[in-house]
Amino acid sequence: AQSVSQHNHHVILSEAASLELGCNYSYGGTVNLFWYVQYPGQHLQLLLKYFSGDPLVKGIKGFEAEFIKSKFSFNLRKPSVQWSDTAEYFCAVGGSSNTGKLIFGQGTTLQVKP
Amino acid sequence: GAGVSQSPRYKVAKRGQDVALRCDPISGHVSLFWYQQALGQGPEFLTYFQNEAQLDKSGLPSDRFFAERPEGSVSTLKIQRTQQEDSAVYLCASSLMGDEQFFGPGTRLTVL
Numbered sequence: 001a002q003s004v005s006q007h008n009h010h011v012i013l014s015e016a017a018s019l020e021l022g023c024n025y026s027y028g029g030t031v032n033l034f035w036y037v038q039y040p041g042q043h044l045q046l047l048l049k050y051f052s053g054d055p056l057v058k059g060i061k062g063f064e065a066e067f068i069k070s071k072f073s074f075n076l077r078k079p080s081v082q083w084s085d086t087a088e089y090f091c092a093v094g095g096s097s098n099t100g101k102l103i104f105g106q107g108t109t110l111q112v113k114p
Numbered sequence: 115g116a117g118v119s120q121s122p123r124y125k126v127a128k129r130g131q132d133v134a135l136r137c138d139p140i141s142g143h144v145s146l147f148w149y150q151q152a153l154g155q156g157p158e159f160l161t162y163f164q165n166e167a168q169l170d171k172s173g174l175p176s177d178r179f180f181a182e183r184p185e186g187s188v189s190t191l192k193i194q195r196t197q198q199e200d201s202a203v204y205l206c207a208s209s210l211m212g213d214e215q216f217f218g219p220g221t222r223l224t225v226l
Contacts, residue, residue: 004156032213034214036217042219043117043118043205043217043218043219043220044157044205044207044217045217046214046215046216049213049214051213090156090157092156100145100147100162100209100213100215101147101159101162101170101173102147102149102157102159102215103159104149104156104157104158105156106154106155106156107154107155107156
């Protein structure tokens with residue numbers, strides 16, 4: 001079955017701490033991978049995406065993610081978080097040959113303390 | 115430019131009522147998706163349109179759920195005889211060619 005698992009449900013960090021959010025997926029075939037973010041009171045926005053090529057992808061606001069095919073993982077990282085990174089983060093996977101339908105993880109709530 | 119818009123933003127329905135949720139995608143976007151997001155969960159796929167054609171409705175939870183996009187632009191998700199378990203945020207997303215999806219703000223449906 002196709003699924004996405006986000007290991008951390010709620011993460012609390014102090015400003016300037018480093019961040020790594022785990023994401024593992026189960027999907028048959030070639031995948032496209034995404035991280036979306038939802039800031040308080042706002043809609044889902046794309047942080048970064050991986051379709052092919054360099055497995056280390058850089059997104060907006062200093063975020064990056066690494067696709068490790070052998071581990072079926074696409075973890076999100078940021079070297080130094082800010083209070084404004086407080087949000088909910090969703091990992092999602094879609095098949096590269098299908099309609100674009102996305103399967104989402106259940107999300108990780110990140111709280112950054114000033 | 116305008117993003118994806120959805121209306122109403124909030125809807126309260128009594129159990130058994132029918133509701134209609136509207137999505138206005140980004141102009142020119144071919145693909146349109148509906149997702150359901152329960153509290154504390156990630157969005158779950160409901161259905162997908164390419165222009166006016168509904169190509170995938172595998173995520174619709176029951177035959178009470180119906181979606182249409184008659185002119186390949188605006189889409190409506192209709193839920194008949196609403197039940198309490200239908201309470202959720204309904205998200206619409208559009209994309210140019212099925213790659214990056216742009217999400218609307220969602221409609222929060224509460225069924226009493």
